[in-house]
Amino acid sequence: MSTDTEAGAVAPETLAPAPPVLEASGVTVRFGGLLALSDVGLAIPPGTIVGLVGPNGAGKSTLFAVLSGLLRPASGRVHLRGRDITKDSPQGRARQGMARTFQQPELFLGLTVREHIVLAHRVRFSRQRLWRDMVDPRSLLPSSREEKERVDTLLELLDLTQVARSAVGGLPLGTSRLVEIARALATRPDIVLLDEPLSGLDMKETENLASVFQRVVNNEDHRVSLLMVEHDVATVLSLSSRIFVLNFGELIASGTPAEIRGNESVRSAYLGDDDATVGGKPQ
Amino acid sequence: MLQYVIAGLVLGGIYAIASAGLVITYVSSGILNFSFGALAYFVARFYYYLHTQENWGIIYSALLAILVAGPALGVLLYFALFRHLRLSSPLVKVVATLGLLVAVPAISTLIFGTQAIESAPGLAPQPVRVFSFLGVAVTLDQVIVYICVVATVVVGSAVLRYTDVGLKVRAMVDSPAMTALSGTSPNAVSIGVWAVSTFFAGLAGVLAAPIIGLDPNNFTLLIAAAFAAVIAAKFRSLPIAVGVGLAMGVVTSLIQEYLPPSSNWTAEIIDAVPFMFIAVFLVYNLVRRDTDSGAERVGGALDRAITPQGANQMAGSTASALEGGSLGLMAKFAGPVVLIVVAALLPIIVQGFWVGLMAQAFAYGIIFLSFTLVTGEGGMIWLCQITFAGVGALTASQLATNHGWPVLAAIAAGGLVALPMGLLIGFLTIRLGDLYVALVTLTFGLLMENLVFTMGIFQNLGLGVNMGRPDFAVSDHAFAYLCLVAFVIVALFIFNLRRSTTGLALNAVRWSPPGARTLGISVVQMKIIVAGLGALVAGIGGGFLAAAQTTAQPGNFATFLGVVWLAALVTIGVRSNAAALVAGITFTMLPAIALAYLPSWTGQLPAILFGLGAIGVAKFPDGTLEQSGEIFRRRLLSLANGRAPAPAGDLRAPGARLLAAPATNGDATQVVEEVPS
C-alpha cells in the first residue's frame, strides 16, 4: 500500500480519495483500420463494485481484454496498485493480485467445488506443493488447519458449503459462477474482473449473485474490488457505486448510478438514436 | 527418369484419391477418418473375393465392390457411428475412428478368411497388358490408375462446381445450420459425403492392391502416407490435397532413383519417405501456426452458437479426491485391492506356458499405465506410447546383453532414454489441437519404426536382441511377480499423483487452460510433466515386456500395433489403474486362449472386441470397467445408506467428463435432427 493514503491529518474537504486499485488511462486499441477503443480511461477505488456497460459492440470486451492482459493496447497504460502492468501477461497479473472470471465459466470438470478453492489457495500460498506433492505421499494427509479454515470461510461466504463436495460438472450456471468467484478470491486478489457475471442467469440467481457481490466487498478481513462488465444495465446500476459507459469505443459517461440514469447520451446510446436518424421517433 | 515419374504417378494417384476422400469428410463433419486404410482394405478384399475367389467378371466385381459395397459401407458407418460423432470432442473422434481401424480388418478376415494374399489382381485383365510409352513400359493397371485420377478430378470438380448436389455440399461445409435454414437437410448431405468418401476408399484400395498386396498393415501405412497430402492441404483444400498427393508419389519415386541402390539405408529411407513428408508438412504448419483447434471446427458462428457449449453442461460425479466418506473410500479401494490379489494368485493357478504369459500381461499393464497418465489424466491422444515402450525395450536389451548392465538398471535406463523424447514431443505439441497431437505422435512413431527400429543392432538379423532377467527372478513365476510389483509401484505413484496438488493442477490444465492460467499455473509445465512421465513409464514397461518375452523384438513395437493397445485399454477404461492391469491380462490372454482352445476364427475376436470397444467411447468414454465399477460403488453406497441404488441414468454422467473436450458434449442438447413426422 502506498504511504500517502489515509493520512488522518488532512482536512475532510481536501481528503484525497484512496488511490485506485486498478487504473487505466488513454487506452487505445485498433483492429486493422477499426478504432475499437479510443483514449479510454477508468479508475477503480479499493473495496468497491464498479460497472462497465455499453451497447453491443461498444468496446467493453476489448477493454476487458486489455485490463486482464489478453490484449496489448496500441497506446495507454494500465496500473495495478500503482504498478505499471501494461506489459504483463495474464499469469503475471494473477500473481500480482488480479483475478478474473469468465462469461462461460472455466471450471475444472474433474474437481469438486472444494478442490477448486484448495488448488487456488495452494497455488498462491504454497506454490512448491505443485511439484513436491507429486512424489510426496504426505499429500494424502488432510489439509493443514490454516488451509481448511480459509477454504471453509470462502465456501461459507459464497454459500457453497452445501455443494462443496460435488463435482462442478452438474452445477447450475449460477453456482458455477460462484465457484469461479470463490476460486478467484482464494488467491486473495485486490481486484476481480467479472466478465458478464449475470448473463444466462434467471432472476433468482441474479439476485443471489448480487447479494454475494455485496458480501464480498463488505467482507472485513479482505478488501477486494469488483469490476463487472455486463449487458444488464439495470442490475449493474443497482449494484455498483460507480459506472463507466462505453459506446463506439469511447467513454461516453461515468458516474454514480443516479448520474448515469439521468444521462441523455446514455439513454440515446441504448435506444439506438444517432445523428442519422434523429426524428425517427415512433408516432 | 521418365520411368520413375510414370511409376511415381501411380502411387501419387492413389494418394490423391485417398486424400480427396479424407478431405471431404473432414471439411463436412470435422472427422479425420483414421480408418480410411482399413475401409480401403475391406473393399479391396471384397473385390478379390468376388473376382478371384468367386470368379466373377472384372466389371461386375468392380461395380459391386467399388460402386455398391464401398458407398454402402459409408452409409452404414454414418448411421452407426459418424452421425453421433459430429458433436463429439476431437479426442473421441480420433479414438472412435482408430477403433474402426482395429476392428475392420479383423472383421474382414472373419468374413473372407485368413489366407495372406501377397499379390492381388487389379482392374486390368490377367495377364496384364503392357504398353510402351516413350520407351517406358506402362501396364494397363497403371493406365487405369491414371484414368481414375483424371476422372476423379474432372468429375469431382464438375459436380462440386456446377451441380445442385455439389452446391449443397459446399454450402454444408460452410455452415450446416445455414444449410438447414435454407431448406436442405444437412444429414442427407452428410450421408452422401460419407458414401462418396468410402467410394474413394474402395477405389484407392482396389487400385493399390496389385502394388502392395492384400495386407491390412500395408493399407494402413499407405493411407497414413496420404495423410501427408491432407495435412499439406490444411485438411480443407481438395485441389491442394490432390496435387500434393500426386507430387508425393513422384518425389518418392525420384528419391529412389538417386539413392545408392544397394546401401543398407536406402530401403529404410524409402519406407520412411512418406512419413518424412508428414513431418515436413506438420513442421511447416507448426511454424506457420496454422494449427489451432479452430481448424477442427465445422461451420460458422451460427453453428457454434447452437452447439451446446460450456463446461457447466458436463456432468461429473467423482467423489472428492481429497476427502471422501470412509465408506466411499473403502468402496473405492476394495475393487483394486481384490483385483491385485486375484492377479497375484493367477501365476500360481496357471501352469507352464501360461505363467510366462502372465509376466507379459503384467508388463503390458505397466505400459498401459502410461496411457492412463497421458490420455486418462492428461487428456491427450498420443499414438507413440508403443514407440517409447520400444525405445525402452531396445535400450534395455542393448545395455543388459551387449554391455553387461544389471537387468533392472538397464530397464530403468530404457525409461530414462524415452523420457527426454516424451518431453520433446510434449513441448512441440503443447499448443496443438487434439487432432494435431495425434498426427504428430503417429508420425514420430512411424519415423522411429522405420528409421531407428530397423537398424541392424536392434534387428539382429530379424531375431531381435536377447534380454535377460534379474538373477533373483529368472523363472517365469518369479519374474511375473516382479512385473506385478513394478506395476503396483507405478500404480501407487499415479494414485498419489492424482490426489496431490500436482494432480489437481493437471486436472485444471486439462479442463480449462484459461482457468488454470488465471490462477498462475503454467499450462506448459503441467503438460510436459505428464508427457515426460508417460514416456518414462512406457519405456520402463517396454523393458519389462522385453524381459518377459526374453527378447527385444523391434517388430513388436510397430506403431499401428500401438493403436490396438490403445483400443484395448480404452475398451476397459483409460482412467483407472486397475483397468490397465485388466487390459494387460485381457490383451495377452484372450488371443492365447482363442489360439489354444477355440476354433481358429475366434482369433479375430479380440481385435474386433477392442475395436468396437474403442468405437464405444463415443457412448461410454470411461470404458467398461469403470462403468461397472461405478455401478458397483453406487450399489454399495446405497446399500449402506439404506436407499435404492441410484438410477442408472446417472451413469452416463461420469463418462462425459473424461474423453469429452470441455467445449462440447455429445448429446446433452442436440441440434434437432430429422425426426420422422
Place this chain on the structure above:
Amino acid sequence: MTEPLLSVESLDVRYGTSQALFDVSLQVNTGSVTAVLGANGAGKSTLARTVSGLVPAAAGRVLFDGQRVSGRPAQKIRKLGLTYIPEGRGIFPGLSVIDNLRMAVGQEKRSERAGAIDRAITLFPVLGQRRQQRAGSLSGGEQQMLALARALAVPPRLIIADEMSLGLAPIVAESVFQSLSEAARGGITVVLIEQFVHRALALADSCVILTRGRVGWSGPAAEAGQEVLDRYLGEAEQATNSTAV
C-alpha cells in the same frame, strides 16, 4: 379475430444446465410487424433459433399457421414458409453471391429458380454486379442485402430478422430497415429482433420485451418506448427491489 400466424406457447429452452427461456408465450398476427426487444442475453436470439428449429425446446410448443413445428428440423420449418435470418449475416460466407441465391431458391421447381434469383437481384441491384464474388468478402451492408435477398427471393410467409442492423453504418442500417418495411407492406409477416429500439418500434405494430429469458412486457409498439428504457436502465423503484442492500 383470425388465428395468429405464429404462436409460441409456454416455451422453455435450456442450454445444458442453464435455462435461456422461461415460459415464453407470444403471438404474431398475419401481416403484422412485431419487435422483440431486450438487453443482450435476454434470450431474443434463442427464441428465434428455437422457433426456426435450430435449437430444441425443453417444454412448450411453437405453432406456425396452426401446425405444430416445435420438434421439427429447421429445413422442414423453412419449407413451411418461415425464414430466419440469423444474427451476424444470414449468408454462406464461403460461397459466391450467386451460389448463395441458388441455395435460397433450391426448394423451388427448377423452372422457377432463375426467375426467383432475378427477382432477388432486382430488389438489390448491387448484388447483380457481384455475382461471382465470395459473399464473405462483401461489405457488411452488402452481406445483409444478400441475406435479405436470400430471404425474399421466394417470398416467405414469415421473416424473423435477427439484429440485422448490428455493426452497420447508420445509413446502411436505414436501407436494410427500408427493405424490411417494404416486405411488410407486401404482406410478409415480420418479426424484428433489434437493438436499435427506436428504429424497430417505428416499424413495428406490436412489441415484446424479453428480460432474462421471460416476457417482461408486451403490447402495442407505440407504448413501448418508455417501457424499454425502464427495463434497460432500471428505474429507481425497480433498483431497490431487485437488490436490497
